Amino acid sequence: MTRSYCVVGGGISGLTAAYRLRAAAGDDAAITLFDPAENLGGVLRTELVAGRPMDVGAEAFVRRRPEMPALLAELGLSGRQLTTTGARPLIYSAHELHPLPTAAVVGIPSSGSSLAGLVDDATVARIDAEPDHPLGWQPGGDPAVAELVGDRFGQQTVARSVDPLLGGVYAGSAATIGLRAAAPTVAAALDRGATSLTDAVRQGLPPASDAPVFGALDGGYRVLIDELVERARPRWVRAGVDRFERAGRGWALLDDTGASWHADAVILAVPAPRAARLLAEVAPRSGVAAGRIGSASSAVVALAVPGSTPLPECSGVLVASGERLHAKALTLSSRKWGIAGDTQFLRLSFGRYGDNLASSASDEQLLSWAVSDLAAVFGLDVEPLEARVRRWIDAMPQYGPGHADVVAEVRAGLPPTLAVAGGYLDGIGVPACIGAAGRAAERVIRAVEAADAEVAR
Numbered sequence: 119m120t121r122s123y124c125v126v127g128g129g130i131s132g133l134t135a136a137y138r139l140r141a142a143a144g145d146d147a148a149i150t151l152f153d154p155a156e157n158l159g160g161v162l163r164t165e166l167v168a169g170r171p172m173d174v175g176a177e178a179f180v181r182r183r184p185e186m187p188a189l190l191a192e193l194g195l196s197g198r199q200l201t202t203t204g205a206r207p208l209i210y211s212a213h214e215l216h217p218l219p220t221a222a223v224v225g226i227p228s229s230g231s232s233l234a235g236l237v238d239d240a241t242v243a244r245i246d247a248e249p250d251h252p253l254g255w256q257p258g259g260d261p262a263v264a265e266l267v268g269d270r271f272g273q274q275t276v277a278r279s280v281d282p283l284l285g286g287v288y289a290g291s292a293a294t295i296g297l298r299a300a301a302p303t304v305a306a307a308l309d310r311g312a313t314s315l316t317d318a319v320r321q322g323l324p325p326a327s328d329a330p331v332f333g334a335l336d337g338g339y340r341v342l343i344d345e346l347v348e349r350a351r352p353r354w355v356r357a358g359v360d361r362f363e364r365a366g367r368g369w370a371l372l373d374d375t376g377a378s379w380h381a382d383a384v385i386l387a388v389p390a391p392r393a394a395r396l397l398a399e400v401a402p403r404s405g406v407a408a409g410r411i412g413s414a415s416s417a418v419v420a421l422a423v424p425g426s427t428p429l430p431e432c433s434g435v436l437v438a439s440g441e442r443l444h445a446k447a448l449t450l451s452s453r454k455w456g457i458a459g460d461t462q463f464l465r466l467s468f469g470r471y472g473d474n475l476a477s478s479a480s481d482e483q484l485l486s487w488a489v490s491d492l493a494a495v496f497g498l499d500v501e502p503l504e505a506r507v508r509r510w511i512d513a514m515p516q517y518g519p520g521h522a523d524v525v526a527e528v529r530a531g532l533p534p535t536l537a538v539a540g541g542y543l544d545g546i547g548v549p550a551c552i553g554a555a556g557r558a559a560e561r562v563i564r565a566v567e568a569a570d571a572e573v574a575r
Contacts, residue, residue: 125150170461205450248271307322389541394406421504481507
């Protein structure tokens with residue numbers, strides 16, 4: 119019996135799901151992948167900038183999570199991994215550059231000294247005195263990070279230390295991200311009975327290690343995307359899916375060209391807003407839950423500049439909230455990854471939840487802002503040799519308070535032969551997307567096999 123699977127979405131989640139389906143279902147399975155984009159990969163996009171492959175979407179992955187190293191090993195790509203040079207990022211706040219706080223969890227400090235120089239003396243004293251004030255924590259609670267940290271450590275801590283990191287990860291802020299998503303080890307320590315936020319952060323600090331935190335791929339993420347496509351061998355339909363419905367034991371899909379398709383099972387690997395629309399009729403409970411997940415848009419300006427440009431010895435700069443810059447982060451890619459040569463490469467990221475910079479500004483405006491922000495931060499008149507601008511609309515999910523409960527609701531309302539994957543579920547990074555895609559594939563394969571067994575009986 120030939121089984122058929124449809125995967126909607128050709129980003130890392132959809133491609134990993136297709137690869138897992140092929141590995142489990144074999145060569146005879148029909149795997150159809152829908153994505154209207156000119157290239158597969160979604161927010162993983164590698165382009166040539168000044169003759170060198172450069173990632174202009176997602177750039178790095180967290181190495182301590184197991185999913186990415188395991189997948190690279192399966193695909194024979196372990197030797198393509200890059201690690202950072204050890205250069206540290208800085209924070210731009212109050213028109214000055216400051217070291218990234220140490221002994222902190224996503225910018226939440228374990229002592230006042232962690233933030234000395236970044237915040238004023240009154241805030242440092244407030245942080246140090248925090249253990250003396252009663253903490254009314256309810257186990258299982260999930261407040262917005264800004265609510266808890268602002269109450270215990272003050273608004274300067276939120277704006278100058280926490281917001282820069284959460285803006286870089288989620289294109290959001292401490293006001294839009296829940297504690298359990300941003301700092302799960304801190305939330306767990308509070309649940310265990312930590313007597314103060316200071317105590318919880320100290321318990322939640324990662325073990326000391328000299329190992330690099332982030333990794334990338336030599337040649338960019340295109341290396342991974344191409345290998346997944348080759349292994350999965352899906353039929354790529356360059357169209358979106360308008361709607362789908364139950365058809366006997368399987369599903370009937372209608373793409374946006376008017377063509378109809380059949381599948382025994384479907385995996386939706388699209389952003390939350392689109393998933394909510396597609397699920398509205400076939401799984402209303404799931405669609406409503408997915409619709410509760412907000413999303414932000416972002417844009418990346420990738421630049422090649424002369425090698426003689428005197429950029430500082432740091433991996434980049436995270437921007438505090440409230441600053442008169444347009445960019446939320448600047449990455450000195452050559453410094454971060456040890457790229458030598460006559461050209462230096464850097465990236466500037468724009469867009470936070472609630473603004474429309476990424477969707478409304480022209481390419482020329484974004485490039486102009488990039489040059490002016492570099493001048494403001496580094497005092498340099500940078501003349502780009504080459505530039506690329508890429509936008510990612512509604513691609514950055516906001517992991518708000520209670521996010522895990524929302525995701526559980528999304529999954530609970532799905533029929534067995536329908537699964538979801540994507541960065542809005544179990545983590546926004548590439549490793550989490552890989553893991554969620556694998557679980558989605560396992561779910562629908564089990565469901566199809568169970569249905570076949572029931573028919574056979």
